[in-house]
Amino acid sequence: GDSVTQMEGPVTLSEEAFLTINCTYTATGYPSLFWYVQYPGEGLQLLLKATKADDKGSNKGFEATYRKETTSFHLEKGSVQVSDSAVYFCAPRSNDYKLSFGAGTTVTVRA
Amino acid sequence: EAGVVQSPRYKIIEKKQPVAFWCNPISGHNTLYWYRQNLGQGPELLIRYENEEAVDDSQLPKDRFSAERLKGVDSTLKIQPAELGDSAVYLCASSKSGGKNTEAFFGQGTRLTVV
Numbered sequence: 001g002d003s004v005t006q007m008e009g010p011v012t013l014s015e016e017a018f019l020t021i022n023c024t025y026t027a028t029g030y031p032s033l034f035w036y037v038q039y040p041g042e043g044l045q046l047l048l049k050a051t052k053a054d055d056k057g058s059n060k061g062f063e064a065t066y067r068k069e070t071t072s073f074h075l076e077k078g079s080v081q082v083s084d085s086a087v088y089f090c091a092p093r094s095n096d097y098k099l100s101f102g103a104g105t106t107v108t109v110r111a
Numbered sequence: 112e113a114g115v116v117q118s119p120r121y122k123i124i125e126k127k128q129p130v131a132f133w134c135n136p137i138s139g140h141n142t143l144y145w146y147r148q149n150l151g152q153g154p155e156l157l158i159r160y161e162n163e164e165a166v167d168d169s170q171l172p173k174d175r176f177s178a179e180r181l182k183g184v185d186s187t188l189k190i191q192p193a194e195l196g197d198s199a200v201y202l203c204a205s206s207k208s209g210g211k212n213t214e215a216f217f218g219q220g221t222r223l224t225v226v
Contacts, residue, residue, distance in 0.1 A: 004153075031211065032211045032212050034214075036217075042219070043114075043115075043202075043217045043218055043219040043220060044154070044202065044204075044217040045216075045217065046214045046215075046216075049212075049214070051211075051212045089153050089154075091153075093211045093212075094211060095211060096167070097142075097159070097167075097210065097211055098156050098159065098167060099144075099154075099156070099204075099215055100156075101153030101154045101155070102153050103151070103152050103153050104151075104152070104153050
């Protein structure tokens with residue numbers, strides 16, 4: 001089955017700092033790639049996705065590019081805010097339609 | 112549009128007791144998933160339904176876990192008997208289809224504590 005390796009947390013940043021969360025995956029076939037986010041006290045929600053090689057997903061200032069050659073989908077944001085404090089999950093989805101989640105990276109942004 | 116609704120939000124039971132979780136997916140979503148999320152880890156799939164058919168239950172511990180999705184809408188996940196190691200958050204998700212490009216929408220989960 002698919003597997004995901006995410007950058008270990010927790011990550012603590014100051015406001016306006018640059019954030020990168022690394023994600024590499026192994027998957028059968030040609031997966032779609034997702035980043036989900038879990039804000040404190042809330043359920044998992046989709047942050048962004050990319051469905052083919054070199055696609056860039058973006059949302060709320062976050063970006064991630066589907067790199068097929070390196071099997072990576074790193075998440076970046078140029079200037080984080082306190083409201084970005086959350087747990088971030090990388091998740092590939094192969095032809096078996098199962099979303100396979102990484103362990104999650106906890107991000108805390110300090111004012 | 113209402114999201115995925117799960118109940119209860121929290122449940123505390125003694126070991127060896129039964130417990131059931133209920134999920135109402137988004138209207139029109141044919142695919143329904145149950146995930147289990149242990150503390151500090153990512154969600155792990157237990158079972159996936161396409162309409163009323165369980166198409167992937169390979170990760171469901173069938174000796175104590177069971178699930179059903181009658182009429183292809185609501186679903187119930189049951190544990191009987193519960194063990195201490197079953198303490199986790201149980202997440203339900205739904206999507207319009209099982210296609211790999213489609214977004215899965217998650218409920219807020221049921222936090223189970225087995226004492």
